[in-house]
Amino acid sequence: MPQLEVHGAALTYDDEGPREGDGVPLVFIHGWTANRHRWDHQMTHFARTRRVIRLDLRGHGDSGGKGVRTIAELAEDVTALLDHLDVERAVLVGHSMGGMIAQTITLDQPERVERLVLVDSISRMTYSRGRGLLMGASTLVPFKLFIAANIRRAFAPGFPREQVRAYIKASADTPRDVVMPLYGAMRAFDVLDRVGDIRVPTLMVHGYHDIQLPLRQMLRMAKAYPDAVVRIIDAGHELPVEKPAELTTALDQFLTSAEK
Numbered sequence: 001m002p003q004l005e006v007h008g009a010a011l012t013y014d015d016e017g018p019r020e021g022d023g024v025p026l027v028f029i030h031g032w033t034a035n036r037h038r039w040d041h042q043m044t045h046f047a048r049t050r051r052v053i054r055l056d057l058r059g060h061g062d063s064g065g066k067g068v069r070t071i072a073e074l075a076e077d078v079t080a081l082l083d084h085l086d087v088e089r090a091v092l093v094g095h096s097m098g099g100m101i102a103q104t105i106t107l108d109q110p111e112r113v114e115r116l117v118l119v120d121s122i123s124r125m126t127y128s129r130g131r132g133l134l135m136g137a138s139t140l141v142p143f144k145l146f147i148a149a150n151i152r153r154a155f156a157p158g159f160p161r162e163q164v165r166a167y168i169k170a171s172a173d174t175p176r177d178v179v180m181p182l183y184g185a186m187r188a189f190d191v192l193d194r195v196g197d198i199r200v201p202t203l204m205v206h207g208y209h210d211i212q213l214p215l216r217q218m219l220r221m222a223k224a225y226p227d228a229v230v231r232i233i234d235a236g237h238e239l240p241v242e243k244p245a246e247l248t249t250a251l252d253q254f255l256t257s258a259e260k
Contacts, residue, residue, distance in 0.1 A: 001062060006080045009065025012036070013055035014080055015048035016229070023116045023255060024089050025051040029078060030118075031096030032149065032182055034172035035061030038095060041244035042251065053090075055097075059178030065173040069181040071081075071097070071189055072189055075104040075196055084113070093117040093251065096213065098183065100189050108197050116202040117251060120237050122213045123221045124192035139180070147172045147179070154238030156209040195224045202228045205247060207235035229254065251253060 003010045005177020014036060017025075027044055028039040036054040040229060046052045056063035058077050078101060082090065091114050094102030105115045121128045139146060171179075202225050206218045215232065222228045231250045235242040 002061075003083050003104030004081055007065075007066075008064060008075050009058045009077070010079060011055055011058065011065070011081060012106035013053060014043065015051070015053050015085060015101060016058050017042060017051045018049070019051055022092060023050055025053055025087050026239075027078070027082065027087070027090045028052070028054040029092065029094040029101050030054075030060070031094075031098050032186060033060065033151070033179055034095070034173045035115065035170070037061070038094075038240040042093070042248050043241070045248050045252070053081070053087070057101075060174055066175060068175050068178060070185050071100045071104055071182075073099045074182075075108070075190040078090065078114070079109065079147075088112065089114050089166065091115040091117065091255065092117065093122060095119040096121055096237065097186055100186065100191075103191055103195065103198070106200065107194055109197070110200070113200050115254070116198065116200050117254065118204045118207055118218075119247065120210055120213055120218075120239050121138075121204075122217045123195050123224065124190045124218055125187050126215070132244070139183070143176050143179075144172050150212075154212050154237040156207065156234075156242060159236065159238075159242055164242075191220060192224055195221065196226060200224060201252065201254075203231065204228055205231045205233060205239060205250050207237055207239050208232050209235060212218065212237040 001012050003012050030038045036056045043052055057074055058065035058068045092102040099118040106116050126159050151171050155164050174214045206215055208221055222230050233246050235246050239247050
């Protein structure tokens with residue numbers, strides 16, 4: 001596994017596929033407490049014909065590093081990796097918090113983004129008063145219980161329980177001093193008033209049963225984008241693992257339409 005040292009963190013990444021394939025590289029960015037293997041299906045499919053890059057974010061998966069507290073800091077890590085790999089322009093694909101990172105990069109460095117794909121992600125976190133109180137209270141319970149509650153509700157009803165338990169265990173391995181600050185960073189994330197400046201073609205793929213980042217919030221975001229295509233899939237918040245083939249198809253169609 002190749003690694004890159006960035007601001008005291010060893011970032012683990014994969015860089016696969018032909019360098020002279022069709023189109024610019026794809027860069028996959030996972031979400032909160034997840035890791036780069038959320039994208040296994042997409043890596044296998046797209047690396048046959050084009051360059052595909054994915055990473056474990058700071059403090060996640062096989063990457064080291066602590067102390068990250070903002071989405072912007074994670075965006076700096078991703079762009080540092082792109083600089084290291086001599087990637088001047090890419091298609092950014094981000095799931096959940098990864099979509100927040102992808103939007104941040106697109107707003108700050110629009111010249112580096114060919115297209116944008118947001119999977120179960122939003123531009124502004126919005127809570128009702130009741131849900132806000134519930135989410136705030138959830139941080140007061142033991143750490144492993146906090147993780148379990150958040151990951152369990154990320155999957156649509158009917159997803160195999162043994163697989164959900166495996167994802168809970170993997171998420172709980174993410175250090176607390178990475179998990180909790182980034183939980184706060186996601187709750188505070190708000191670029192909705194700026195996304196009208198994003199001019200690149202954008203695909204938004206969302207699970208119909210997503211209760212972590214509800215569909216209505218994504219649709220409000222879509223209205224603010226000048227050039228957005230929306231796809232709704234019968235899944236929860238964890239689309240990359242709940243319906244990987246359907247997500248790959250949606251992404252493939254979006255990229256193919258660009259290359260005709």
